[in-house]
Amino acid sequence: MANNNNTKNLNVPNLRFPEFKGEWEKYKVSDILEFFPTNSLSWDQLEYGTDNIYNLHYGLIHKGLPTQIELVNCSLPNIKKEFIPKNYTLCKDGDVAFADASEDTNDVGKVVEFLSCENKNIVCGLHTIHGRDKKNLTINGFKGYAFSSEIFRCQIRCLSQGTKIYSISPKNFKDISIGVPAKEEQSKIAALLRLLDYRIEAQNKIIEKYESLIKGLNEKLLINKKEYTTYQLSDICEIRSGYSGAQLTGTQGLMVSRIETISKHCINLDKVGYVKPFNSSADFKLHIGDILFSNINSVQYIGNTAFVDREYNLYHGMNLLRLIPHKTVEPFYIFLLLNTITYKSYFQSICNKAISQASINQTELGKTVIHIPDLSYQKQICLVYNSLYNKKSLENLYLQVLKQQKSYLLRQMFI
Template sequence: MNKKEVKKAPILRFKGFTNDWEQHKLGDETNRIKSYSISHGFEVAEDTGTKYIHYGDIHTSKVKIINNIDVLPNIKDNNYKPLKYGDVIVADASEDYKGIADACIVNTISDSYKIVAGLHTIAFRPKSKLCSKFLYFYLSTDIFKHFGYKTGTGLKVFGISYKELAKFKLKEPSVTEQKKIVKLLFLIENAINLQQRKLELLKASKKAVLQNIFTDTKRVPTIRFNTFSENWNQKRLKPFLIKYNKKTTVNNQYPVLTSSRQGLFFQKDYYDGNQIASKNNIGYNIVPRNYFTYRHMSDDLIFHFNINTICDYGIVSTLYPVFTTTSEIDSQWLLYYLNHSVDIKKYALLQKQGGSRTYMYFSKLESLKAHIPALAEQKKISSLIFKIDEQIYFQQKKLKYLQKSKRFLLQNMFI
């Protein structure tokens, strides 16, 4: 295709539609609804009858589709021109250039509240031949985002003006085709929202289980399996831990790993193809499969432990101790205990001796007095939490698939 030739139809279309899409400027196809950027828009009021859309909420995906008016804060001044159902709001500023021109749509109405566009937002009201939801999805495409990157300006804060946004060239099909596209995308969008809520509930369930099992109660947890009644005994961890001291003797002997609070990863995967470890990694700690590792220093009193389940051998810097366990303790239970118990949080606080960092050397970890149940109860607990983790992982994969499907449609159903 000639560089000057303009695409007249998208790659992916519904059967029966063959007409070319028409090109119009965004400013010609919409009316602008004035936004208000006064500082007291941030002030929270109890009940003024006015809700406020803040550009930060659009960036964080809090209000991409405003179905629930309660997600928006109240503001004190209610002398604003309200938005209507179907109005599309664009964030005109972002501290990260990737967030520029993020969009949301008002998909709800209320007799008791009005919604106004606030700080760093631009509100568009589509004219009759442009479906509002079609416009919202169009402004969610990489086509519009790329336009925002090219025309936006700024250093610390990246911004774009209405004057520039109004020049954006929309390409529109018939109203009938617009509605078809919208119907499909909203089905995907609703599925994503339901999936996100399901995932949030699972994570909340796991959090509740962890809080009630690894509680501050000294002898028994708040909840437990009814087949166990014995007290949890307080013991030092030293008899249960075996330090692993083998180090690399050849550069890049094994893949470099990153032990993060999100889990253990190959460093190149974690840093998008880059390896930030030293070019010479001779002397790094080796982490065999099913062995523990963690960073022995923390800036916020939180230490996160990981088990290597991704390779037979990996390597980490000497800041990350490596250890395994004896058969007298369940390693999966210990992992949950170390990452979530009140015991270790209190113990970490005791290790802080001035300065901004806290250190949990392996010798210190061995000295931790842990509240430990019988091995059979440990296995029951770890099995329960592991099953919840499996469900979370499965639901996360499903969510990513739906999000990927939506991105594919956005990329191929618009021009």
């Protein structure tokens, strides 16, 4: 690729295939796209697995769908028969759909492009903006990436409105511009990014295979055998609450908050924030080998655990399980055991299901019955799982590299 960082010509991207010359044309997005009305059907008016009209809900754009929608690889819900609207516009290959609302400005205007509708009837639904190239200036496959580029996203962020919920409307697109090269160049850009998306999809599947293997082994290797020794959790663990007075400030000191997206091997760093330093005792320090337990949360997150493999300060939103000095129990084995489906289901069954959030008190948690094998078997199991988690961590790191590469190309290949 040719690097154009030093060019004085503003209408070319920083990174470009060397065989292409000349400037890109810049257009207002409203001059390129024709917009169509969308429906406002909620999730309870949709279902999966029927032959009714497919419906693209904005929640799927935010989570789950790739930039390019191919129905052979993507699952869209159907509209329940009694809610099928009287008037609608069917999506065609090359159409785009933007999410018009989000709690995060980075996700407002997030886009998908229909690359292969497979002759199916698809409509755009709640909080989406349905657009179609009315001038035939773009090839199918280019628009999804162009509208995902950083320069386009910056314009969207500047125009999004709201306080807690940010939104855009079709009217905003008259104030947003996009660069469009010749169709041959569009085709090569789209092909490169699509290949990278395929590799990211493959990497996700590799990670899913490791997760599936770990879950399968959990129930086979860890769940109670008759010859195991039986304990209550309070017999082998000290159960502590975290400090509840810390406030997120962006200053010094690590804070671990509620565990939601669980990291199986160590604390999920995405859930770590910063707090003001305060005069705390050692009671709020996390030690290597501690186990964090999400005891106050939404029901689906109750019982999520994380194994601490470095030192932190513990603050709020969870319990800490610290092994009582015990020669016959491995802390990592306890973590593995509590992380099984069997125990997750148990914790969700005994929690107090309040309206806003569920909870488990320390007494009930301490009564949890666990079955522990001899120390040599525990160590063997821990070695196996450490190998699996380390391999999965490496695959996750490679996934992040692929995503960073795509992000770089989206910043450099568009204007």
